[in-house]
Amino acid sequence: MPSLVLASGNAGKLAEFSQLLLPLGLTICSQSEFGVSGAEETGLTFVENALLKARHASRQTGLPAIADDSGLAVDALSGAPGIYSARYAGPDSTDTDNNTRLLQALEDVPSGHRQARYWCVLVYLTHADDPVPLIVQRDWQGEILTSPRGAGGFGYDPLFYLPDHRCTAAELSKEDKNHNSHRGRAVRDLIGLLSRT
Ligand SMILES: O=P(O)(O)OP(=O)(O)OP(=O)(O)OC[C@H]1O[C@@H](n2cnc3c(O)ncnc32)[C@H](O)[C@@H]1O
Ligand SMILES: [Mg+2]
Secondary structure (H helix, E strand, C coil): CCCEEECCCCHHHHHHHHHHCHHHCCCEEEHHHHCCCCCCCCCCCHHHHHHHHHHHHHHHHCCCEEEEEEEEEEHHHCCCEHHHHHHCCCCCCCHHHHHHHHHHHCCCCCCCCCEEEEEEEEEEECCCCCCCCEEEEEEEEEEECCCCCCCCCCCCHHHEEECCCCEEHHHCCHHHHHHHCHHHHHHHHHHHHHHHC
16 A cells, blocks of 8 residues: 655656655655546646645545656746746647757857756645645756757756766766756655654
């Protein structure tokens, strides 16, 4: 019997979470294993959308839930695509479509002006009507390349260059991405909070 539901339908996120949440010693199942489809992401902030997703999964399963709402904020695009990162090129867009749109949007932006950051907001609810959710948020800074590099990770990782590592997030090992990423750090913060409750 699982003790926690992960409110995400993104396979890339799920792979990262399953590695990151191992220290919790809990059995974690993704919402799709319960036949739960994604919540409508109608919020205007990451935290609102994370709450919507966690509440939806918790209500449908009767289990505590963790949700991640995340995205890429590009300085030269005034923070876009932001909360719309997953649907940047349209409602059913693939990672490749979104990366292509991002490169087009930044066509005239020279190197040195292509700073960006990923955001990850995590919400943990003990039950669907939990009035005191645990909430953590972390970012990860990088720069957007002019063409993709690497095959790891997901989403915008092949375009997300990390000057300190001299490679993209898609060229990092899984362990190194989890060690450094917005999601990895947010999960460790959340584990810290959970251990104090
Ligand atoms: O809502 P769920 O079901 O969790 O899955 P999703 O893919 O729709 O997730 P979001 O609504 O949170 O949108 C996040 C998008 O931001 C991008 N993103 C977030 N974290 C990322 C990461 O670690 N690497 C690459 N892209 C990331 C990627 O395009 C995601 O689809
Ligand atoms: Mg989503």
